[in-house]
Amino acid sequence: MMLDYESLIPGSSLPEALGEVPPLPAFDEASLAFVEALSARLMRMPEARTYPELTALGFWMRRANLNRLRTDMERRMGGSLLTPRGTVLHIAPSNVDTIFVYSWFLSLLTGNRNIVRLSSKPSQQADLLVGAIAALLADPAHREIAQRTLLVRYAADDRITTRMSAVCDVRVIWGGNSTVEHIRKLPLAPTATEVAFANKYSLALVSSVGWLEAHEAQRADWIEAFYNDAYWFDQMACSSPRLILWVGDAGQVETASTDFWARFERFLAGKQERFGDADYVNKLVAGDALAIEADVGIRPTANNDLVRVWLDQPALHDNLHCGAGLFFESMLPTLDAIRPLLNRTVQTVSYAGFGAQLLRDFVLASPLAGIDRIVPFGRALDFAPVWDGFDLLRVFMREITVA
Incomplete structure (x- = not known):
């Protein structure tokens, strides 16, 4: 034949x-x-x-x-x-x-x-x-x-x-x-x-208090782990984080996120290879399109390998995400406030600053409409028999x- x-x-x-x-x-x-x-x-x-x-x-x-x-x-x-x-x-x-x-x-x-x-x-x-x-x-x-x-x-x-x-x-x-x-x-x-x-769509969850209380070595480890989760496969893996949710009050979130991204930009400057020209255009278009739909703020970054779009109202906006170092961001007052965002398209939640037992208790408290796996920073791309x-x-x- x-x-x-x-x-x-x-x-x-x-x-x-x-x-x-x-x-x-x-x-x-x-x-x-x-x-x-x-x-x-x-x-x-x-x-x-x-x-x-x-x-x-x-x-x-x-x-x-x-x-x-x-x-x-x-x-x-x-x-x-x-x-x-x-x-x-x-x-x-x-x-x-x-x-x-x-x-x-x-x-x-x-x-x-x-x-x-x-x-x-x-x-x-x-x-x-x-x-x-x-x-x-x-x-x-x-x-x-x-x-x-x-x-x-x-x-x-x-x-x-x-x-x-x-x-x-x-x-x-x-x-x-x-x-x-x-x-x-x-x-x-x-x-x-x-x-x-x-x-599927994945996100990162960061405790502002947990970040601020962490020692220097822990923060450095989280930065490298987050890079691996997000930038391998140009952020296009289904488990790569695209939305970053900061949990805490406004002051804590501002302080923690400012420190996080400053460290991340320094790390990225020594690691990231340049994306394709189309990736940079796609990120610009995604940010502009999102601004038509919602109240957003484009946060300044050192170069276009990292693009941050702040959402006044947390939402997935999964249809507008193009990968290649584009991050939507927002804040939640409590962990429980994530529940209205969830649906069956949400796959992986990678986290930093939370205890694993707290997250298990969160899952057990009430059935979740979404989330298939919750893993620490650095393990979003780890493949497991349960997927x-x-x-x-x-x-x-x-x-x-x-x-």
Whole structure:
């Protein structure tokens, strides 16, 4: 059969032939060895060290972390009898180059066969990653994984996606709302299931008192952590903070935010590479468009790598945000005042200056209309098996009951 897609792994099976290869047991040694080998390869590659996202990925794939994943899964599943679902089709996004690996590996570790459709958008990171994967899968030591893996690229084509969907037991869609809506219209096998990760919006929450009471080293750590959360992936990851909410009275907020941004601008001057010309224009347009909708103030900054727009009335304004170092800001008198802002598009809240127990109590006090995860500054981009409220290790397995 002539291929109507680009296969990134030489000698891969056709999608229709994957079903002839039995799944592996969850956390089989063949799967663990492959993931660990890719981790080691990324950590050794000089080119990969220029991309902190690849370094973070290599760190996530270490055997010690894989063992933690397994232990945590077994604890949460208890005595359930779980088995791989079969074949999982992953539709990867274009804005986060490494997300396909996390999705694929959680499915791989639970024993499934996998088809991964990568974005056709040019990316040096993705090319480095795919090259490392292809080299490992060409090694006979990883034949068990190569037999169960198909990595492909093709331009948007419903016919090809339908072909891939016809052989899968789970379809995972990563992308914008329009992508999710479109692919959901394409048929799946009657016994297959689907999970979608559409547009989400994330914010940062800072206790003004907590910031002002923190020692110098803590503030420096928070500044670097916030930079990593926001500027990796040019602020376009769904978990990157876009709205900054300062909690406290007006005087506390003014003092804390002035100190925070002064420190951040000094840090940014030594770290940030220049954005594209279009990014600067988009931020200007976003600020002007927001000024038409609401009472705002454009706060002065040293250069256009950082743009601050103060909102007199806190709101998400997610449809106007373009990333690339654009931050909406506002203040809340109390933590509880965030509740009216929340809806199902709110994914990650990264925080500084609050205690974790206080935030847990906040969540338990009353059901939240939004928020999938709350993490300290520096962990917004950390991938976890529970994402957007879905336990992916559980999604990729089915339960057998014995009465």
